[in-house]
Amino acid sequence: MKFSQPTxxxxxPDQQPVEKALARTTHLAIGAHLxxxxxxxxxxxxxxxxxxxxxxxxxxxxxGRGSARANQYADYTDEQMAAVRHREQIKAAQxxxxxxxxxxxFKSSDIKIPGxxxxxxxxxxxxxxxxxxxxxxxxxxxxxxxxxxxxxxTIQAIRELxxxxxxxxxxxxxxxxxxxxxxxxxxxxxxxxxxxxxxMSIMSVFDSQISGGKRYDxxxxxxxxxxxxYFASHAxxxxxxxxxxxxLTPLVKDPKLDVAAFVxxxxxxxxxxxxxRLRKFQKK
Ligand SMILES: [Zn+2]
Numbered sequence: 508m509k510f511s512q513p514t515x516x517x518x519x520p521d522q523q524p525v526e527k528a529l530a531r532t533t534h535l536a537i538g539a540h541l542x543x544x545x546x547x548x549x550x551x552x553x554x555x556x557x558x559x560x561x562x563x564x565x566x567x568x569x570x571g572r573g574s575a576r577a578n579q580y581a582d583y584t585d586e587q588m589a590a591v592r593h594r595e596q597i598k599a600a601q602x603x604x605x606x607x608x609x610x611x612x613f614k615s616s617d618i619k620i621p622g623x624x625x626x627x628x629x630x631x632x633x634x635x636x637x638x639x640x641x642x643x644x645x646x647x648x649x650x651x652x653x654x655x656x657x658x659x660x661t662i663q664a665i666r667e668l669x670x671x672x673x674x675x676x677x678x679x680x681x682x683x684x685x686x687x688x689x690x691x692x693x694x695x696x697x698x699x700x701x702x703x704x705x706x707m708s709i710m711s712v713f714d715s716q717i718s719g720g721k722r723y724d725x726x727x728x729x730x731x732x733x734x735x736x737y738f739a740s741h742a743x744x745x746x747x748x749x750x751x752x753x754x755l756t757p758l759v760k761d762p763k764l765d766v767a768a769f770v771x772x773x774x775x776x777x778x779x780x781x782x783x784r785l786r787k788f789q790k791k
Contacts, residue, residue: 508525508529508609508632508633508636509632510609510611510612510629510632511611511625511626511628511629512570512611512612512613512625512629514570514612515609515610515611515612515629516593516609516610516612517607517608517609517610518597518600518607518608518609518610519606519607519608520600520601520604520605520607520608521604525607526636528606528607529564529606529607529633529636529637530636530637530638531562531606532562532563532564532606532607532637532638532639533555533560533561533562533563533639533640533641534548534551534554534555534561534562534563534564534639534640534641534643535563535564535565535566535633535634535637535639535641535642535643535674536548536551536563536564536565536566536642536643536644536680537566537568537630537642537643537644537657537661538565538566538567538568538644538645538657538682539567539568539569539618539645539651539653539654539656539657540567540568540569540571540574540653541567541569541571541592541593541595541596541610541713542592542595542596542599542713542716542723543567543645543654543682544565544566544567544599545599545603545706545709545710545713546682546710546723546727547643547645547680547681547682547750548563548565548643548680549697549699549706549731549748549750550643550697550698550699550750550752551563551641551643552603552605552706552709553699553701553702553705553706555604555605555606556603556604556702556705557604562605562606563603563605563606564605564606564607564608564609564633564637564639565596565599565600565603565605565607565608565609566608566609566610566611566630566633567596567608567609567610567611568611568613568618568626568653568657568660569612569613569614569615569618569653570589570612570613570614570615571588571589571591571592571593572585572586572588572589572614573585573614573615574588574589574592574715574716574719575716575719575720575721576588576715576719577719577720578718578719578720579718579719580715580718580719583715588715591715592715592716593610595712595713595714595715596608596610598712599709599712599713602705602708602709602712603705603709606637607637609629609633611626611629611630613625613626615653618653618656618657618660619652619653619656621659622663623660626660627660627663627664627667628664630660630661630664631664631667631668634664634665634668634672634674635668635672638672638674639674640674640675640676641674641675641676641677641678642661642665642674642676642677642678643677643678643679643680643752644657644658644661644677644678644679644680644755645657645658645679645680645682646658646679646680646681646684646686646752646753646755647659647679647753647755647766647769647770648684648686648753648770648773648774649679649682649683649684650683650684651682651683654682654683658679658755659766661677662677662755662758662759662766665677665759666758666759666762673759674759675756676754676756677754677755677756677758677759678695678752678753678754678755678756679752679753679754679755680750680752681730681750681751681752685730685734685751686751686752686753687733687734687737687751688777689751689753689773689776689777690773690776690777690780691738691739693753693754693773693776694751694752694753695751695752695753695754696738696749696750696751697749697750697751697752698745698746698748698749699731699746699748699749699750700735700746700747700748700749703728703747703748706728707724707728710723710724710727710728711724728748731748731749731750732747732748734748734749734750734751735747735748735749753770753773757769
């Protein structure tokens with residue numbers, strides 16, 4: 508497999524031949540940074556863990572060179588930081604027993620070029636080689652520009668595939684903004700209560716970010732825990748951890764559907780829900 512960036516890498520944790528390793532993929536997640544996959548796609552990692560018929564492939568798009576750094580990492584150069592982050596990502600893929608890990612190594616600024624054919628081309632090649640039945644990426648209401656750019660590139664790449672090669676399902680996951688605001692009927696709800704231990708170990712390898720000043724591990728765990736408790740007010744918690752996703756499948760089923768208009772409809776439903784409740788109990 509040839510990627511557009513000379514420094515891109517493809518790792519197969521169990522050393523299978525590349526073509527075979529990719530072809531077994533059922534779940535493919537595409538994250539902007541070298542850690543996003545492990546914060547946003549527990550459902551897919553857990554569903555595939557040690558299964559013979561389900562395999563998770565992870566794709567990271569940025570190169571890690573512009574990362575925030577603090578404490579022990581404060582004096583690291585961009586090159587050192589990128590190297591550390593790549594090593595951490597590889598550790599996570601090994602612990603999670605991924606089918607494959609592709610690190611595409613684009614500069615953040617390149618990803619934000621609308622319709623960048625290099626980014627879209629690499630994602631397309633991976634989708635063709637892996638033919639996953641479900642693809643996960645960032646949700647379109649995320650507040651991080653690079654996350655949104657990656658989600659848009661993913662949608663574009665899928666739209667450019669022949670119809671019979673498109674994945675059946677595309678989900679947008681939570682990182683820099685949760686999806687609690689979406690109406691419950693629209694939320695894709697995934698129970699990730701099993702194997703807390705595994706997910707805690709997978710997240711813990713991102714030391715350069717966590718000891719580097721941000722407790723992403725606790726925050727991610729806390730968000731999924733809060734999702735489970737605050738999802739339904741009248742039921743007791745059946746799940747202790749929940750992930751929410753935005754179903755982006757309509758955008759790839761209908762390539763003409765406008766992305767911004769699609770997301771705006773979700774936001775309008777949220778606005779209507781808040782307004783209706785207020786009007787119901789407001790003193791006339
Ligand atoms: Zn990120």
